[in-house]
Every structure is written in structure tokens, then in C-alpha cells.
Amino acid sequence: MIEVKNLTKEFVKYEKEKGLKGLLKGFFNAKKVIKKAVDNISFTINEGEMVGYIGANGAGKSTTIKMLTGILTPTSGEVRIDGIIPYQNRVENAKRIGVVFGQRTQLWWDLPLSESFLILKEIYEMDDAFYEEQMSFFNRILNLDEFIKSPVRTLSLGQRMRADIAASLLHNPKVLYLDEPTIGLDVNAKQRMRDAIKMMNQKYNTTVILTTHDLDDIAELCNRILIIDNGKVIYDGSLHEIKEKYGTTKRIEFEVRDELNAESLNLASVFNVHPDELEITREDKKLSIVFPKLKISVAQMTEEILRRFDVQDISIFDADIERIVARIYDEGKVTL
Amino acid sequence: MKRFLRKYGAFAKGSFEVAVMYRVHILLWVFGDFFSLGLTILLWVAIYANSPTEMIRGFTLIQMIFYNLVIHLTGSITYMSPLSDVAEDYYDGRISMSLIKPASYAIQLFFRNLGNNLFSNLFITLPTFLLIATVSLATHQTDTLAWLSFPIFLFSSLLGLFINYFANFIFSNLVFYTDATFGMFQLNQAIVRIFSGALIPLNFFPGWLRTLAGFLPYAGVQYIPAMILLGRTTGSDLLGAIGVQVLWVVFLGFAAQLVWSHSLSRMKVMGG
Numbered sequence: 001m002i003e004v005k006n007l008t009k010e011f012v013k014y015e016k017e018k019g020l021k022g023l024l025k026g027f028f029n030a031k032k033v034i035k036k037a038v039d040n041i042s043f044t045i046n047e048g049e050m051v052g053y054i055g056a057n058g059a060g061k062s063t064t065i066k067m068l069t070g071i072l073t074p075t076s077g078e079v080r081i082d083g084i085i086p087y088q089n090r091v092e093n094a095k096r097i098g099v100v101f102g103q104r105t106q107l108w109w110d111l112p113l114s115e116s117f118l119i120l121k122e123i124y125e126m127d128d129a130f131y132e133e134q135m136s137f138f139n140r141i142l143n144l145d146e147f148i149k150s151p152v153r154t155l156s157l158g159q160r161m162r163a164d165i166a167a168s169l170l171h172n173p174k175v176l177y178l179d180e181p182t183i184g185l186d187v188n189a190k191q192r193m194r195d196a197i198k199m200m201n202q203k204y205n206t207t208v209i210l211t212t213h214d215l216d217d218i219a220e221l222c223n224r225i226l227i228i229d230n231g232k233v234i235y236d237g238s239l240h241e242i243k244e245k246y247g248t249t250k251r252i253e254f255e256v257r258d259e260l261n262a263e264s265l266n267l268a269s270v271f272n273v274h275p276d277e278l279e280i281t282r283e284d285k286k287l288s289i290v291f292p293k294l295k296i297s298v299a300q301m302t303e304e305i306l307r308r309f310d311v312q313d314i315s316i317f318d319a320d321i322e323r324i325v326a327r328i329y330d331e332g333k334v335t336l
Numbered sequence: 337m338k339r340f341l342r343k344y345g346a347f348a349k350g351s352f353e354v355a356v357m358y359r360v361h362i363l364l365w366v367f368g369d370f371f372s373l374g375l376t377i378l379l380w381v382a383i384y385a386n387s388p389t390e391m392i393r394g395f396t397l398i399q400m401i402f403y404n405l406v407i408h409l410t411g412s413i414t415y416m417s418p419l420s421d422v423a424e425d426y427y428d429g430r431i432s433m434s435l436i437k438p439a440s441y442a443i444q445l446f447f448r449n450l451g452n453n454l455f456s457n458l459f460i461t462l463p464t465f466l467l468i469a470t471v472s473l474a475t476h477q478t479d480t481l482a483w484l485s486f487p488i489f490l491f492s493s494l495l496g497l498f499i500n501y502f503a504n505f506i507f508s509n510l511v512f513y514t515d516a517t518f519g520m521f522q523l524n525q526a527i528v529r530i531f532s533g534a535l536i537p538l539n540f541f542p543g544w545l546r547t548l549a550g551f552l553p554y555a556g557v558q559y560i561p562a563m564i565l566l567g568r569t570t571g572s573d574l575l576g577a578i579g580v581q582v583l584w585v586v587f588l589g590f591a592a593q594l595v596w597s598h599s600l601s602r603m604k605v606m607g608g
Contacts, residue, residue, distance in 0.1 A: 011604065066605060071435045073601045090600075094438035106433045110354045122346035123437055125339065151357075 001207055002045040002068065002175065007077035009038040009063050037063040039231035040077070047174075048205040050197075052222035052239070054212065056329045060231040061211040062101075065179050068209070069099055081175060095124070098168035102180035105164055107152040113163055114148045117170065124171035131170075138166040141196050158189035165193060169200055176200070178210045182217055194220050215321040227328060234333050239321070246327060247319040250293040254305055255313040256285050270304060271296050290319075343439065344447040351451030366459050373408050373464075377401055393540050399566075402480050405468045406565050407534055410558040412460035414496040416449045419524055422508035423517035429606035442596050446501055453497070482567030488574065492561040495581040500557040502588035504528075505596075512599045527552075533559030553588060556581045 013033045016026035038060045045051055055061050066072040068079055070086030070093050079086055086093040099106075107116040121131045139145050142162040147155055155163065165181060178197070182190045194217060200206045210221060218225060218239065225242070227235035235242065260282045267289070268275040279290035287309070291301060298316060305311060355362070384390075384397040395403060422445070425431040434441055472478055482489075507524050511517055529535050531554035538549050538559050549555055560577045563569040569577050 066432065069432075069436055071432045071605060072603055087601075090435065091438050091440060094436055097436070099436040101432060104430060104433055106436070108350050108354065110357050111350065115350065115353060119346040119350050122342050123439060125343060 001047040001049075001082060002043075002209075003078075003080045004044070004064075004068070005042050005078045007038055007041050007064070007067060007079060008036065008075050009060075009067060009072060010075045011035050011037055036231050038067070038074075041228070041231070041233045042077075043226060043233060043236055045207060045209065047207055048201070049224060050201055050208040050210065050222045052210050052212065052218035052225040053228065054215070054218065054225060054325065055228035057213075059228045061228060062179055064228070065099075065177050065209070065211060069097060069177055070094065095171075096174045098171070098173035098176045100161075100164050100168045100176075100178045100181045102161070102178075102183040105152065105160060106167055107160070107163055109153050110151060112149050112151055113144070113155070116152065116163070116167060120167055120170055126171060134170050134172065138169070138196075141199055142166055142192065157184050158186060158192075161185060161189065161193060162196075165196055169196075169206075172204055173206065175207045175209070178208065178212075180212055181210070182212060182214050190214070190217070197221060215325060219321055227325075229329065229332050235328070242324060242328075243318075243321065246324040248292055248294060249290050249319040249323075250298060251288060251290045251317040251319065252298065252301055252305075253315045253317070254287045254289075254309065254311050256287060257310040257312055259285060260287060265308075267291075267304070271300070344443055347439075347444050347447035348451040348454070351448040352454055353451075355452055355455040362455075362459060366463075369412075369460055370463070373404065376404055380404065393537070395537065398475060398477055399480060401471070402468070402477070403537060403562065403566060405464065405471065406481075406562045407558055409461060409464045409468065409565075410493055410496060410561045411532075411534055412456050412464060413490075413493040413561075414500045414557050415453050415456040415460075416446075416497060416501040416504060417452070418445045418449055418501060418505045419508040419511075419521055421445055421448060422505070423511050423521060426511050427517050427606065431603075432605050435603075441600075442505060442592060445505065449501065480567070481565055482570070485564050485567065485570075485574075488578070489561055489565040492564050492578055492581060495578070495585055496557040496561050498585045499553050499581065499588060502585070502592045503553045503557070505592050506588065509595045509599045512603065528554055528557070531555065532557045533562065553584045556584045 011034070013035055014026065014030035015033050016023055016030065041060075041064070053061055053064070063072065067074050068081065068086060070090035073087040081093055082096065084093045084096075107113065108119065117135065120126075126134070135144075142165070144163060144166060147159050147163075152160065152163070161181065165178075168176065176197070181197075182193055185193065197208060197210075198221060201208055208221070210217060212218060223238060223240075225235065225237070225239050226233055265280060267280070268278055271291075273292065273295055277292050277295070281288045287305070289301065289305075302314065380400050381397065384392070384400070390396055392400070422431075425434060431441075434444055437444065468481070472481060504524065507520070511520050514520065531538075531549050531552050533555060538546065538555060541549060560569070560581060564574060564577070
């Protein structure tokens with residue numbers, strides 16, 4: 001479905017020195033710098049797959065998406081979507097894709113929302129019956145009726161994003177590109193977005209590529225992730241696998257009867273580990289400990305704390321994905 | 337063709353609807369436009385009052401007033417301003433939203449501008465036309481205008497509209513290479529005003545400037561149609577003038593395509 005081979009995109013940047021003096025200098029003689037936003041990446045995505053494409057800010061995610069959608073032309077390498085090269089045959093490719101850029105809108109800002117959909121109907125050459133069916137489907141899952149008559153500029157961010165995702169899916173695209181679709185949304189709105197994406201994938205076997213900083217999006221939608229760092233793909237595989245490998249810590253939260261004091265717990269010496277391997281936070285009556293699960297068992301840790309405090313409640317957690325990914329970004333590589 | 341019009345017509349419909357949304361904006365625009373027309377005419381009245389001859393470069397005062405009215409009319413019939421759209425689309429990165437649509441950007445933009453053009457025809461062209469008819473009857477200057485050439489004038493204006501769009505679109509692509517939006521807009525305004533005859537008739541120019549104007553497409557936007565309605569281009573000259581316009585349309589149409597595909601191949605998108 002999607003084939004990316006040795007894809008590279010370079011940008012020419014003009015660096016300016018700081019201050020007014022630097023800017024003036026740059027006005028006459030700007031320094032040219034070449035930056036590789038995407039550096040020789042390759043991957044293949046099959047029809048119906050939902051893939052999370054993650055990486056820190058500026059890692060090259062959006063640039064990749066823009067090449068896949070035909071907005072940008074690669075410096076070298078090749079992209080084929082269903083056999084079509086998007087940047088050479090942009091219009092043909094555009095018929096089969098839907099795109100949501102979370103920070104932008106494809107809706108007509110000044111017009112009532114319903115007008116944007118009618119315009120899209122003509123642009124994608126949909127017939128009446130199909131259009132009606134699609135609209136009622138999206139009304140059902142995204143409740144568009146609540147605000148369909150309001151001008152887009154008056155919508156809340158959550159409403160606008162719901163409308164934008166409906167707009168991107170209206171013509172039933174084969175591939176859906178979502179570039180940070182849940183940015184700035186509250187918990188409920190995020191859930192709604194995810195549900196809609198999931199339903200489309202189930203109903204039409206839509207291929208989905210999702211970039212996001214919200215790893216819950218990934219956990220809930222994608223079974224495969226690509227991690228990109230400095231323009232290079234550093235991981236391509238399942239979320240499960242990475243969790244196994246990097247999720248080597250556990251976290252236990254204890255709730256104790258009496259206020260905790262600041263006195264040291266000395267756990268590192270008790271368990272004979274380096275103090276850096278433990279992460280202890282105390283807050284009023286809550287004690288939270290993150291520890292390496294291979295060196296210290298949950299039972300051992302619990303026993304130790306139960307012996308010392310009057311514990312009222314215990315909760316045990318796996319290492320969360322945020323922590324794992326932060327570690328990967330730090331290291332700049334994945335070692336499995 | 338029907339499918340083409342339905343698809344791209346949607347863009348025209350959208351931009352027309354947006355224009356209709358802003359009533360105050362319309363009123364101010366129309367007011368400002370006619371106000372500046374009035375000032376220009378007053379300026380000419382003053383110039384003629386201080387001239388030793390009644391005729392300047394082949395125009396009497398009344399003929400000059402009609403020249404300004406007719407050039408105003410052609411200006412509004414051929415109204416197209418893709419440069420401001422391109423500058424905006426590019427400057428805040430909105431262009432990516434146009435590029436994900438299964439539609440050529442240049443044609444999308446043409447139809448978006450056509451929506452605004454329709455609007456300009458409703459609120460500027462029609463009143464200007466009524467004004468010209470009224471002045472013409474009131475001053476008994478019915479022979480100042482070649483009313484019989486009116487259909488040819490309309491056709492020539494339509495060609496002018498295409499020339500205006502293509503020339504402006506090509507110019508607007510400079511934005512992609514220079515990152516200068518406001519400067520480009522100012523420069524374009526100045527060039528168009530001078531070489532389309534909107535400021536003064538082209539035959540007021542000194543020889544070398546006149547020659548330069550001949551190499552530019554802008555005379556084909558307003559000056560050629562205006563001279564047809566004013567009855568100053570007739571017979572075989574008329575055919576020649578229309579021919580020049582047609583050549584410009586074809587040439588600029590191809591050039592626009594070339595320029596755009598080059599711009600697209602090195603497109604940057606602002607703001608992530």
C-alpha cells in the first residue's frame with residue numbers, strides 16, 4: 001500500500017546571527033546551512049494497518065507526512081502510495097487520501113460548517129446518496145449536528161477537530177494521515193476522535209498513519225510504531241515489544257495512615273542497588289516508588305514498606321509508555 | 337467540462353459566500369473605490385483648468401473623464417488578485433490544505449478569485465456602468481462611447497481577466513522564492529497601475545516607456561478593452577488588439593503552468 005524507499009529531504013536554511021547587528025549582517029550576507037529533515041528512511045505499510053509515527057519535536061514526522069501526501073517533493077528517494085508517486089501525481093493521489101493537520105483546518109473559516117461539507121462534496125465528486133450516507137454516519141459518531149450551522153471560526157477547538165476529521169474522511173479515503181489530531185483536546189474530545197478513527201478503520205479497512213505526542217493515542221489505536229529521531233527511523237515494530245524491553249521498571253504507590261516525614265528510607269542500601277535506580281516521591285500520605293523489577297520483586301518491595309508503615313492502600317503499575325519513549329528520545333536509538 | 341465546472345465551481349461559490357458574509361467590508365470597499373474615482377476625476381479637472389490647450393494628447397476633459405470611468409469599469413470586470421491569496425496561503429502555511437485537495441492549485445485559485453470577481457461585478461461594475469450611462473446621457477456625449485462595440489468590449493475584457501489572472505499568478509510565485517509577501521504586493525500594484533493604463537492613458541507615456549509597456553501584458557488587461565469601448569480602437573486595429581490579447585492569454589497560460597510546477601518542486605511549508 002505505502003512504500004517508502006531511501007526517502008531524504010533537505011532544507012536550505014539561512015542562519016542569522018543574533019541581535020540587530022547580526023540581522024543586518026544577514027540581510028546582506030546570509031549563511032547558508034543545509035539541514036536533513038528526513039534522512040534516508042524506508043518502510044512499508046500494508047492496507048488496513050494503523051501505524052503510529054512518533055518522534056520528538058523537529059524529528060521529521062511532519063516532513064515525512066508532507067512528502068507522502070504530495071505537498072513536498074523529496075530531495076531523493078521514492079514514495080509510492082498504491083503505485084502512485086504522490087509528488088508527481090498529486091491530484092490523483094489526493095483523491096484517495098484524507099489528511100488532518102491538527103494545527104490547521106481545511107474548513108472554510110468564515111462560512112457555516114455545513115457549507116464546507118457541501119464544497120467538499122463537489123471537490124471529491126461525491127454523488128448525493130453517498131454523501132448523505134457519509135454525513136449521517138459522521139453525525140452519529142461525532143455529533144456534528146450540534147454545531148453544523150455555526151461559522152467555523154466560532155467553533156471550539158474540540159468541535160473544529162471533530163469537523164476536520166469528518167471532512168478528511170467524508171470521501172472515504174484509502175489512506176488517512178493524521179498529524180497530531182488530538183493536539184490541545186480535552187479527555188472526552190480525544191476519546192471521541194479515537195473512536196471515530198477506529199470505526200472508520202473497521203468499517204472501510206482504512207490505512208491510518210498517525211503522528212502524535214499523546215502516547216495514549218498510539219496505545220489505543222496502533223499495533224505498530226515507527227520512531228523517528230533526527231530524520232532517521234530508529235525503531236519499526238510493535239508497541240508490545242518495546243514495552244517488554246524498555247519497561248523494566250515497576251511503580252508501586254502506597255497510601256499510609258500517618259503523614260510522611262522527610263527522613264530517608266534508605267531503600268537503596270536495603271536492596272543493595274544504586275540510589276539512581278530508585279525514584280521515590282512523597283506527597284502528604286502518598287509514597288510512590290519506581291524500581292527495577294528484575295532486581296527487586298514486587299513482593300520484596302511491598303513487604304519492606306508494609307513493615308515500616310501503616311499502609312492503607314497499595315496500587316501497582318507497569319512502566320508507562322511516556323517514560324519509555326522519553327528514554328528512547330534521550331538515547332537516540334533503540335536496542336532490542 | 338460539466339464535472340470540471342461543478343468541482344471548481346465549488347471554490348468560486350465558497351469565496352463568493354465569504355464575501356457576502358461581510359457587509360460592512362463591502363460597503364467600505366465600494367465607498368473607498370468610488371471615492372478614489374471621484375478624486376482622480378477632480379485631479380484631471382484641475383489639470384485641464386490649468387492647461388493652455390483644451391486637448392491634451394488627444395483627450396478633451398470630457399473624454400478624459402470618460403476614459404477614467406471606462407478604465408474603472410474594466411478594472412472591476414477584470415478584477416483578480418491571486419497574489420494576495422498566494423501570499424497568505426504561503427505565509428502561514430495554509431497552502432498545504434489546498435495541496436491535499438484533488439484539484440490543481442492554480443485552477444482552485446482562479447475559481448476562488450472568480451467568486452470575488454463576481455462580487456466585484458455586482459457591487460462595482462454594475463454601478464459604474466449605470467454611472468457611465470447616466471453621465472453619457474446627461475452630457476449628450478453619446479458619441480464618446482462606441483456602444484455598438486459593446487459585445488466586443490465585453491469579450492476583450494474577458495480576455496483581460498485571464499491575462500490579469502495569469503500575469504498576477506506568475507508574479508505571485510516570486511513569493512515562494514523571496515519570502516517577501518508585502519513587498520511583492522506593493523511592487524505588483526505599482527507595475528499594474530502604471531502599465532495597465534489605470535493611472536493615465538498609455539499614450540501619455542514618453543516613447544521608451546511606451547515601448548516597454550508594449551512588451552508587458554498589462555495593457556491587455558484594462559487599456560485595450562477600454563480603448564475599444566471609447567471607440568479609439570476600430571477596424572483592423574481592433575482585430576489586431578484582440579489578437580494580441582489572445583496571444584498573451586495562451587503564452588501566459590503556459591508560462592503559469594511551468595512556473596508553478598517549478599515552485600511546487602521546491603515548496604516549503606511554513607509552521608510545521
